[in-house]
Amino acid sequence: MKRFFTSTMLAIGALCMMLSSVPAQASSDTIKVGAILAVTGGASFLGGPESRTIQMQVDKINAAGGIHGKKIDLIIKDSGANPEKAISFTKQLIEEEHVFAILGPSTSGETMKIKNICEQGKTILISCGAAEVIVNPVAKYVFKTPQKDSFAVKKIYNDMNEKDIRKIAVLAGNTGFGKAGKKQLLTIAPEFGIEVVAAEVYDKKATDLSAVVAKLMANKDIQAVVNWSIVPAQAIVAKNIRQAGWDVPLYQSHGFGNIKYVEAAGAAAEGIIFPAGRLLVADVLPDSNVQKKILLQYKHDYENKFDDTASTFGGHGYDAIMILAKAVEEVGADKEKVRDAIENMKNFIGTGGVFNFSATDHNGLDIDSFAMMTVKDGKFVLY
Amino acid sequence: MTAELFSQYLFAGITYGIIYAIVAIGFNIIYNTTGIINFAQGEFVMLGGMIAISLNTIIPLVPAIALAVVITMIIGALIEIIFIRWLDNPSVLRMIIITIGLSILIREVALHIWGEGVRSLPYFNGNEISSIKILEAQISPQVLWVIGICGIMVTLLSIFFRFTSLGLDMRACSANRLAATLCGINARNMVTFSFMLSAGIGALAGCVMSPITYTQYDCGTGLAIKGFTVAVLGGLGNSMAAVAAGLLLGIIEAFSIGVVPLAFQDAISISILLIILFVRPNGLFGCNETANLKEF
Numbered sequence: 001m002k003r004f005f006t007s008t009m010l011a012i013g014a015l016c017m018m019l020s021s022v023p024a025q026a027s028s029d030t031i032k033v034g035a036i037l038a039v040t041g042g043a044s045f046l047g048g049p050e051s052r053t054i055q056m057q058v059d060k061i062n063a064a065g066g067i068h069g070k071k072i073d074l075i076i077k078d079s080g081a082n083p084e085k086a087i088s089f090t091k092q093l094i095e096e097e098h099v100f101a102i103l104g105p106s107t108s109g110e111t112m113k114i115k116n117i118c119e120q121g122k123t124i125l126i127s128c129g130a131a132e133v134i135v136n137p138v139a140k141y142v143f144k145t146p147q148k149d150s151f152a153v154k155k156i157y158n159d160m161n162e163k164d165i166r167k168i169a170v171l172a173g174n175t176g177f178g179k180a181g182k183k184q185l186l187t188i189a190p191e192f193g194i195e196v197v198a199a200e201v202y203d204k205k206a207t208d209l210s211a212v213v214a215k216l217m218a219n220k221d222i223q224a225v226v227n228w229s230i231v232p233a234q235a236i237v238a239k240n241i242r243q244a245g246w247d248v249p250l251y252q253s254h255g256f257g258n259i260k261y262v263e264a265a266g267a268a269a270e271g272i273i274f275p276a277g278r279l280l281v282a283d284v285l286p287d288s289n290v291q292k293k294i295l296l297q298y299k300h301d302y303e304n305k306f307d308d309t310a311s312t313f314g315g316h317g318y319d320a321i322m323i324l325a326k327a328v329e330e331v332g333a334d335k336e337k338v339r340d341a342i343e344n345m346k347n348f349i350g351t352g353g354v355f356n357f358s359a360t361d362h363n364g365l366d367i368d369s370f371a372m373m374t375v376k377d378g379k380f381v382l383y
Numbered sequence: 384m385t386a387e388l389f390s391q392y393l394f395a396g397i398t399y400g401i402i403y404a405i406v407a408i409g410f411n412i413i414y415n416t417t418g419i420i421n422f423a424q425g426e427f428v429m430l431g432g433m434i435a436i437s438l439n440t441i442i443p444l445v446p447a448i449a450l451a452v453v454i455t456m457i458i459g460a461l462i463e464i465i466f467i468r469w470l471d472n473p474s475v476l477r478m479i480i481i482t483i484g485l486s487i488l489i490r491e492v493a494l495h496i497w498g499e500g501v502r503s504l505p506y507f508n509g510n511e512i513s514s515i516k517i518l519e520a521q522i523s524p525q526v527l528w529v530i531g532i533c534g535i536m537v538t539l540l541s542i543f544f545r546f547t548s549l550g551l552d553m554r555a556c557s558a559n560r561l562a563a564t565l566c567g568i569n570a571r572n573m574v575t576f577s578f579m580l581s582a583g584i585g586a587l588a589g590c591v592m593s594p595i596t597y598t599q600y601d602c603g604t605g606l607a608i609k610g611f612t613v614a615v616l617g618g619l620g621n622s623m624a625a626v627a628a629g630l631l632l633g634i635i636e637a638f639s640i641g642v643v644p645l646a647f648q649d650a651i652s653i654s655i656l657l658i659i660l661f662v663r664p665n666g667l668f669g670c671n672e673t674a675n676l677k678e679f
Contacts, residue, residue, distance in 0.1 A: 041601070044499030174646060201646040205605050207596035208399060210522075211637040212645045214391035232501040232597055239595075242512040244391070245521040264501055264597060266511035 030066075030073040031100050031333050033058075033324065034093035036114075037128070037317075038106040041080035042204045042231055043175070045258055046106040049314030050128055051076050052306055053298075054103060057321045060301075067328050079105055081175075086110035087117065094121040100335060103320045104128050106313075107230070109176025115142050124339055126324060128316040130254065131180035135362040143342055143362045145319035145352055146312075147277065149177075151367040152254045153184045155275040156226060157192040159372055159383075165223045165249065169198040169216045171209075171237060173229030178204075181228035181253055197221050206233045213240040217248075224248060230255035235265035242268040249273065254370065257312035262375050273383055275370040277312045277352045280380040294349055315351030323348060323355065390520035392637045398526050398595070400633020401533040405588040406610025407617065407625035408540065409581035415557035415620050416570075416577040419478040423462070423486035424585060424610060425603030426493075431455045431586025432598035433493060436502045444505065448590045452583050459582025463575045486603065493600040501597040504590060525594050532591045536584055537626050544622070553577060557620070612656040618666025628667060 035054055038047030058074045061067065075097060077089040086105050093099045094117070101124035105111050108131035118125040119139050127134050127144040134144045160168070170185050172178035182199060189196050198219060200212055216222060225248055227237045234252055241250060252274040259280075262269040278285060282295035298318055299310040326348060327341035345364070348355040353369025372383040406424055413421040435451035442450070466481055467473075473481075506513070508524040515524055544550040555563040556573045564570050589598065596602070609632070617628030632652055639651050659666065 040494060040499055048499050200644060203646070203649055205602075207602070207605075208395065209645075210398075211392055211395040211640045214388055214395065214520075215640055218385065218388045232599065235501075236597070239511045239523075243514040243521065243523040245514055245516075260500055264503060268511040 029069075030071050031328065032073045032075065032097060033101055033103065033321075034089075034097060034099040035074060035076045035103040036079050036086050036089045036093070036110070037076060037104045038081035038110070039076070039078040041082065043081035043107045045232075045260065045311075046128065046230060046313040046316075047078070047081070047104075049258075049302075049308065049311050050104065050106055050317030051078075052308070053302060053314040053317040054321045056301065056305055057318060057325075061325055067325055068332065070328075070333060072325075075099065079110060081107050081110065083110045083113040086114050090114040090117045090121075094118070094123050099123065100333065101126065101324055101338070103317070103324070107176050108134060108180055111142075111144070112176060115139055118142060122335065124324070124335065124342070126320040126342075128313070128320055130177055132184065132363075133180055138360060138362050141339060143323070143357070143364075145316045145323065145350065145355075145363075147254065147352055147365050147369050148363055149181050149253070150184050150188065151365075151370055152275045153181070153188045154192075154367060155370050155372060156251050156273075157188060157194055159251075159273065160194060160224060161192055163249070166193065167195050167197050167221045168224045168226055169219070169222045170196050170200070171212070171216075171225065171227045171229075172199070172201050173204050173206075173231050173233055174201050175204050175230060177253075177255060178229045185226060185228065202229075202233060204229070204231045204233070206231075206236065208240070209233065209237055210240045210244065213237070213244050213246065217241075217244055217246045222248065224251060226251040226253075228253045228255070232261070232264060235261045235269070238265040238268040238272060254312065257380075259309045259311065259380065262378060262380070266378075269375045269378070271374060271376075273372060273374050276373050276380075277315060277369060278371055279310060279312050279315045279351045280373060281371070281382050284382065290349055290354060291351070295351060298351055312351070319350035319352050319355070322350060387519040388641070390518040391522075392641065393634065394517070394520050394522045394526060396634030396637030397630060398529055398633070399636055400630035401530055401626075402588060402592050402596075402606070402629075403609045403613045403632055404626045404629025405533050405536065405584060406606050407613035407629055408537070408622045409585045410610055410614040411620050411622045411625055412553075412577050412581040412584075414614075416553055416574050417467075417478070419475060419482065420611065420614075420619075421578075421581070422479065422482040422607060423489060423603075424581065425605070425607030426486050426489040427455055427459060427582040427585030427603075428589035428592075428606055429493060429598060429600065429603040430458060430489065430582075431589030432504070432593040432602075433497050433502065433589075433600070434586070435590045436504055436593065436598060437497070439504060444507070448504075448587070451590060452586045455586035456579040456583040459578040460575050463578035467578075468571060468575065486607070490601055490603065497600055499600065501599045502593075503597045504593040506594045507591075523595065525591075529591050529595065533588060536587065537622075540584070541623060549576070609652060612652050615656060616659050616667055618668045621666065621668055624666065624668035 037051045039051050058072045062071045079086040103126050106128050108129035111127040111129035111134050125142045130146040132148040132150050172182040250272050254276045256274045257276040279295050285292045302310045327338045331337040331341045345357045353365045355364035357364040373380050374383040409424045434454050435448045438447035507528050514521045552568045553573050556570050560570050613629045617624030
């Protein structure tokens with residue numbers, strides 16, 4: 001009886017120690033960061049590089065001893081660009097894992113679904129989604145690293161004004177990014193005296209767009225085509241337009257900033273004009289450019305570690321984790337203080353541009369963070 | 384509508400249509416010998432494309448495609464031998480769940496091998512921007528390759544099923560498995576062979592269409608849905624009807640773009656599937672009496 005009593009007490013004691021020691025360890029030595037990224041699925045072109053980049057940067061920070069001695073415990077969840085999955089992962093990360101902050105999601109559609117959940121859970125969200133609606137109106141805990149889509153639209157329209165292009169056609173993928181972009185294109189067009197004479201939306205899984213290209217081509221008013229999507233269809237559009245023998249200027253969104261799309265479109269990619277962050281042309285930037293050093297560093301690290309070319313999308317992941325790390329470094333691992341630190345962060349040099357956050361701007365980038373680019377001999381060059 | 388636009392839509396429609404038809408024929412071959420719908424049919428198309436792309440980095444295009452077709456056929460045979468052959472008189476529901484499971488399995492394996500990016504074979508003639516003018520329409524030479532190879536495949540298949548001993552054996556199994564077995568036909572081998580055959584034609588279609596549509600680890604699902612629609616539209620089990628139904632669906636889809644927004648393209652094919660299921664469940668070319676003799 002006595003022995004039974006002792007062993008029970010011992011077991012209870014051990015249990016208590018386990019219970020008390022585990023959470024204590026978690027909160028003192030590590031910072032738990034969640035990441036919800038579309039590693040697979042239709043937006044894997046974004047989520048793949050983002051998750052590899054974030055993992056790489058976290059490993060780097062941890063290898064250097066962490067932030068103020070605290071290591072980052074990174075939990076990556078693959079949403080497959082599915083908003084329902086993003087929602088359940090967000091709830092899981094906030095309620096069960098009690099994460100410090102969430103990075104991602106990769107797409108605008110998913111971000112809009114979880115924006116309110118993070119807001120209610122008072123958890124910092126640094127999205128890699130591009131659409132402006134993520135930060136307009138501003139939500140207290142929600143930030144984003146990619147440039148706003150309205151800036152991309154304005155950059156494109158500026159270029160059209162210079163060329164005296166007045167009537168255009170708009171094609172967009174049926175993703176959150178495509179829909180938001182199409183809306184911006186239609187809203188901003190009158191400001192620049194441009195008329196959108198045709199607007200079509202295609203499925204994100206579209207494999208051949210020759211029929212819709214034929215339809216647009218039959219409209220002789222169209223002086224240029226703008227395509228807005230993040231899916232492989234942006235390479236298919238380019239091919240179908242050129243195969244139809246249509247020599248029209250083709251503009252793409254900043255979603256085109258992955259050299260794989262150029263490879264996929266091959267000769268048809270030549271001459272496509274699009275706005276993008278300067279990462280793509282890091283090698284040829286003048287030395288005076290403030291971003292050059294960090295762009296080359298990231299490109300070098302990423303391309304050496306993975307059998308993959310660095311894209312602006314991985315850069316959005318880089319900016320997200322580095323902004324969080326910088327804020328934690330400044331004020332310590334306190335959620336509220338870190339949120340304030342991000343909101344007041346100025347002159348942070350990232351891959352997307354120079355970030356200047358404020359209470360009214362949770363993106364922090366200006367229109368100059370984009371540069372117009374084109375494709376020449378299968379490479380990105382400044383336009 | 385101008386003549387130019389008309390023929391441009393027509394070619395786009397025929398291209399989609401013939402691809403749908405090939406996937407539908409793959410469904411039909413397996414349906415005929417086993418009475419099940421193999422939902423992994425789309426994955427054979429993806430595998431064919433992916434394997435050919437990988438092989439093409441070390442060997443020239445034609446042997447790469449030939450080898451990819453053979454490898455996919457072996458995979459098809461292995462799938463049948465490992466997962467289906469030993470089942471003793473399985474229910475239809477069980478077989479459907481097995482094939483859906485297999486399609487998910489193949490997709491995940493492909494994701495691990497080839498990653499999430501899109502890949503493609505080079506154009507057989509010319510490159511991404513070359514086009515030729517036929518009947519006022521500007522089309523890529525690859526479109527002719529797709530139409531030509533798929534057309535030849537359909538012709539060869541119909542000769543095979545009509546005039547060769549093996550083809551007749553397979554048809555006998557689909558007509559009455561017990562009677563065929565009594566006549567000395569090894570029905571189990573015919574089932575394995577049907578998997579190989581449908582994997583092979585799927586893989587070849589996957590190779591010729593790859594330059595146009597690109598190949599991605601999950602591109603099989605969409606094709607399987609369209610192929611299934613076409614198979615039902617033509618009447619399950621009827622391969623020649625599948626060709627007519629495929630072309631019909633492709634052309635309807637292409638011409639619909641001229642009338643309704645592009646976004647409704649897929650809604651049209653799904654609506655057709657639903658209407659056919661309600662109004663003529665045996666398909667446009669199906670016959671009620673033969674359908675009543677089938678278990679599913």
